[in-house]
């Protein structure tokens with residue numbers, strides 16, 4: 001039985017270039033072919049959750065430009081409930097500039113554009129979606145007031161709140177017991193704890209510190225080193241599922257979306273982490289954000305292949 005996930009977040013057009021290396025300050029570099037795709041952490045996570053099998057309601061703010069229209073068409077094709085997506089007249093949708101080096105590592109710069117104008121009132125108007133959902137998924141690419149309103153509605157309707165604290169930034173959104181599951185990568189964990197997080201051992205310490213802030217579960221993703229999950233007072237290291245890396249863009253989004261989808265359908269945390277790990281691994285094998293988000297069948301086939 002599919003679960004229902006509400007995603008409040010950003011939707012972007014992404015402009016991606018493969019570069020021989022990530023340039024330093026003041027440096028120019030000739031890139032390989034240019035790819036235009038769709039992204040935004042919110043939109044990526046919504047599509048990842050949908051492809052992982054959930055019913056998904058997206059709360060996004062677009063403009064009325066050609067890319068915003070294309071994103072709306074994408075939601076229709078993929079079966080995302082877009083009743084609460086706003087298209088602001090005269091505005092542009094968010095934009096991501098992404099450089100990817102030969103190792104698949106990236107540098108991402110985003111301009112929030114319409115995402116930065118998501119209002120409390122837009123989120124409040126979507127309250128009926130919170131009544132039906134079991135999981136809310138948030139990130140840090142929309143105004144704090146919008147995220148705070150979403151948390152309030154989730155608490156009112158007994159919806160599990162997952163916050164992917166990405167990108168880490170100054171924020172008035174508290175990381176406290178209203179956040180059920182906090183997901184961060186190494187640098188976001190460092191930002192929140194002020195301690196270096198370079199591997200599983202440091203992540204276990206950081207997860208304890210983050211757990212003390214109130215969330216019931218802390219997930220620290222560590223790229224090729226897997227993830228550390230702190231839950232019920234214990235932290236556990238989940239090893240990675242090794243794959244050949246083409247592009248790490250949206251690996252975190254793929255992980256978050258699959259985790260949200262599987263928890264929403266009632267899967268227990270360890271099983272959901274296995275699905276999320278597989279979704280993240282599959283994602284890095286494919287270039288771009290949107291094209292790399294795996295579908296449920298692919299996730300299950302991959303798990304069966306690696307663990308049978």
Ligand code: RIB
Nearest residue numbers: 012039040041096250289
């Ligand atoms: O997580 C990857 C995403 O971050 C990209 O799609 C980009 O748009 C930024 O939001």
